[in-house]
Amino acid sequence: MSALLKRRFVDQIKVMFGAEPSKPKEISPAAQQIHFYKKGNRDLIAENLHARAHAGHSNKWRNRRWATLIFANLLFTLSFFLDIQILEGALTASRFVGFHLIDLNSALQVMLAHKHIINNLLIGTGTVLVLWVLLGGRTFCSWVCPYHLLAEWAEKIHLYLAKKKLVTDQTMDRRLRTVFWAIFALLALATGYTVYEAISPTGILSRALIYGPGLALLWVLALLFFEVFFSRRAWCRYACPIGLTYGVVGIVSPVRIIYKLDACFHEGDCRKVCLVPHVLDTVIKGRAVEKEVPIGPDCTRCGLCVDTCPTGSLSFEVKGLSKLA
Amino acid sequence: MSDLDHDRSTDDALDVAPAEPTPRPSTPAGKPAVSIAKRQTNRRRVLRTILLTGGVLGAALSGFLPLVYAQKKRLRPPGALDEKDFLGSCIKCGQCVQVCPVSAIKLADLIDGVGVGTPYIDPRQQACDFSCDAVQCILACPTGSLTYHKPDFLPVRPGAALAAKPILIAKEKDAEPTLNLHERIGVARLTRPEACLAIQGKGFKGLTRGADFRGKLRYMSVDRWKPVKVSSHPYDVAECDLCVRECPVKGAISIETVFAPDGSKRKSPVIHEPCVGCGVCEMVCPVEPGCITVEAGEVWKI
Ligand code: SF4
Ligand code: SF4
Ligand code: SF4
Ligand code: SF4
Ligand code: SF4
Numbered sequence A: 001m002s003a004l005l006k007r008r009f010v011d012q013i014k015v016m017f018g019a020e021p022s023k024p025k026e027i028s029p030a031a032q033q034i035h036f037y038k039k040g041n042r043d044l045i046a047e048n049l050h051a052r053a054h055a056g057h058s059n060k061w062r063n064r065r066w067a068t069l070i071f072a073n074l075l076f077t078l079s080f081f082l083d084i085q086i087l088e089g090a091l092t093a094s095r096f097v098g099f100h101l102i103d104l105n106s107a108l109q110v111m112l113a114h115k116h117i118i119n120n121l122l123i124g125t126g127t128v129l130v131l132w133v134l135l136g137g138r139t140f141c142s143w144v145c146p147y148h149l150l151a152e153w154a155e156k157i158h159l160y161l162a163k164k165k166l167v168t169d170q171t172m173d174r175r176l177r178t179v180f181w182a183i184f185a186l187l188a189l190a191t192g193y194t195v196y197e198a199i200s201p202t203g204i205l206s207r208a209l210i211y212g213p214g215l216a217l218l219w220v221l222a223l224l225f226f227e228v229f230f231s232r233r234a235w236c237r238y239a240c241p242i243g244l245t246y247g248v249v250g251i252v253s254p255v256r257i258i259y260k261l262d263a264c265f266h267e268g269d270c271r272k273v274c275l276v277p278h279v280l281d282t283v284i285k286g287r288a289v290e291k292e293v294p295i296g297p298d299c300t301r302c303g304l305c306v307d308t309c310p311t312g313s314l315s316f317e318v319k320g321l322s323k324l325a
Numbered sequence B: 001m002s003d004l005d006h007d008r009s010t011d012d013a014l015d016v017a018p019a020e021p022t023p024r025p026s027t028p029a030g031k032p033a034v035s036i037a038k039r040q041t042n043r044r045r046v047l048r049t050i051l052l053t054g055g056v057l058g059a060a061l062s063g064f065l066p067l068v069y070a071q072k073k074r075l076r077p078p079g080a081l082d083e084k085d086f087l088g089s090c091i092k093c094g095q096c097v098q099v100c101p102v103s104a105i106k107l108a109d110l111i112d113g114v115g116v117g118t119p120y121i122d123p124r125q126q127a128c129d130f131s132c133d134a135v136q137c138i139l140a141c142p143t144g145s146l147t148y149h150k151p152d153f154l155p156v157r158p159g160a161a162l163a164a165k166p167i168l169i170a171k172e173k174d175a176e177p178t179l180n181l182h183e184r185i186g187v188a189r190l191t192r193p194e195a196c197l198a199i200q201g202k203g204f205k206g207l208t209r210g211a212d213f214r215g216k217l218r219y220m221s222v223d224r225w226k227p228v229k230v231s232s233h234p235y236d237v238a239e240c241d242l243c244v245r246e247c248p249v250k251g252a253i254s255i256e257t258v259f260a261p262d263g264s265k266r267k268s269p270v271i272h273e274p275c276v277g278c279g280v281c282e283m284v285c286p287v288e289p290g291c292i293t294v295e296a297g298e299v300w301k302i
Helices: A003-016 A029-038 A042-054 A060-081 A104-114 A119-135 A139-143 A146-163 A175-191 A195-199 A201-211 A217-229 A234-239 A241-250 A269-273 A277-283 A304-308 B002-019 B036-062 B065-069 B083-089 B095-099 B136-140 B242-246 B280-284
Strands: A087-090 A093-096 A099-102 A255-260 A292-294 A314-318 B105-107 B119-121 B186-190 B204-206 B235-237 B253-259 B265-271 B292-296
Touching: A003 A241, A003 A277, A003 A292, A060 A087, A060 A139, A060 A146, A060 A201, A060 A304, A087 A201, A087 B095, A093 B095, A099 A104, A099 A119, A104 A119, A104 A175, A104 A195, A104 A241, A104 B083, A119 A139, A119 A241, A139 A241, A146 A201, A146 A217, A146 A234, A175 A195, A175 A234, A175 A241, A175 B036, A195 A201, A195 B036, A201 A217, A217 A234, A234 B036, A255 A277, A269 A277, A269 A304, A304 A314, B095 B105, B095 B136, B186 B265, B235 B242, B242 B253, B242 B280, B280 B292
Parallel strands: none
Antiparallel strands: A087 A093, A093 A099, A255 A292, A255 A314, B105 B119, B186 B292, B204 B235, B253 B265
16 A cells, blocks of 8 residues: 555545545645546547446446345344244344354443443454454445435435425534444443443334334434435434444455546546445545545445446455455 | 536535535634635534434433333343343343244333333233243343343342242253243232132133133143143133142242131132242233232342
């Protein structure tokens, strides 16, 4: 990793905790050259326009993701319903053919509240930690979390209404999520009670899917309502501590989205579909510090940007493996 | 071309957007010129942020209501830690729910007032009858909320500890007849003695709890392994002793001769120290409402 990319990496981590993305102070000569080359290059613009006009919009990654998300949650439901014992429990803690799996944030809440850790809890947390370090932390969000799917649909409604000028998107301070994370950790520690778990839409939905619906779903409905009419993807962007926990895990994860400056047309299609557009600030004209820049850890690896990009400038990458290929 | 222009302009807007809402940290000296309109937008954003914070925290604090009121004490599954430790340690996964052969364990909803997602048993609807033979729910729990042995730093309340491991009547002839259970989850009480059929010297004939009752129970005489519906098991007893007859734990309850206030002799169910609080007696009692109930978290007092 070049020194520039390292600096960029640190910036990306700060952005995850809520800092606003800023213009890089230094850009590598190679990248600078491309930035310069693109300026006013009519041929290139024409070429990109052409590419854009002919790029059929793909839903490849979205379909794969939805299939995975639905399958994972269905497996929980079916395991219990048909008593096939493949995946027992709920998203907060489960057993996959006997292996303990425990959601990192729930485990953290329990450890802080109860101040005691038993072996199974440790084993389950360890397994999940390794799993999500390998798969890329926030991959959990877009590939497993049931709230994500509902929120994605709510987002579609929101965008439709926004286009009709019936609602506007009210943004909030992204540092709020970090604050919430700390508040919930402190509350658990101070009260000895897992406060967050009572309102976690991820947990509520997961339990509703497996053990049957309950009144707690009203809270999830309220969140979705808020997202449709007031603020796009508000819960995941400004509140959910689970997302941040997995984001931190994702810092060291080898699975990520990589951005290639060469073909990028800086139209920002990717940033329009992204749940966490602050991670894509690299694609803004003049911001890429190198010819290839990995997208930061807050990225949920949903692949919407990959599907959307007409020039193929964004793609999935496994650190180290692409060099082998 | 208009398409391109449009997109480029939005991109440009996006380009400057991140720098707008908060003053650039790189220019601490000298405030950047911010228009009144922009400052207002900023103020509204701060307000919204505060409102969202309030809303989420408000909702989160509602999670405390069960702790504050704690009026509705609920029976927790076998091996449960004391209420406060239980609420702190349960990860709300429902693995205990999944292993129970009689589906005695339910997860609490918002209005149950015992902590959203935490498991409890409503014994009148479905008691734990130890059909699993080995307190499976404890085995399934990943956090130690249900546990065979409490960790050292958690004290055992006087009277909560069982004098001896309970003997499971269903396993009495096995090499290992006991249940690996050291603490009771509650104690049965004859709460409405005046209604008790035994005390009135009455018998019982028919289906206890009626034909529509969904509860299940393991009847050793029917099937050693499979619990069946209580509504499929008619009774015909000259003197009611259903609670004693179906209690799965040896020596927990018996019908004894007692003296009424007027000195006359009567039969009455009497609860003894081995009672673990499983709730079968509460479930099978034919009187409506039941005249025997399990007091959750209650301890043995002589
Ligand atoms: S941020 Fe939270 S609610 Fe949103 S997808 Fe991730 S885990 Fe689910
Ligand atoms: S950067 Fe791409 S993959 Fe990552 S969250 Fe945004 S749209 Fe999804
Ligand atoms: S001990 Fe009782 S509640 Fe627990 S699994 Fe067995 S029958 Fe169900
Ligand atoms: S198995 Fe344990 S942690 Fe999971 S719901 Fe039951 S008591 Fe709670
Ligand atoms: S089952 Fe009910 S009515 Fe019958 S003896 Fe027991 S407590 Fe009394």
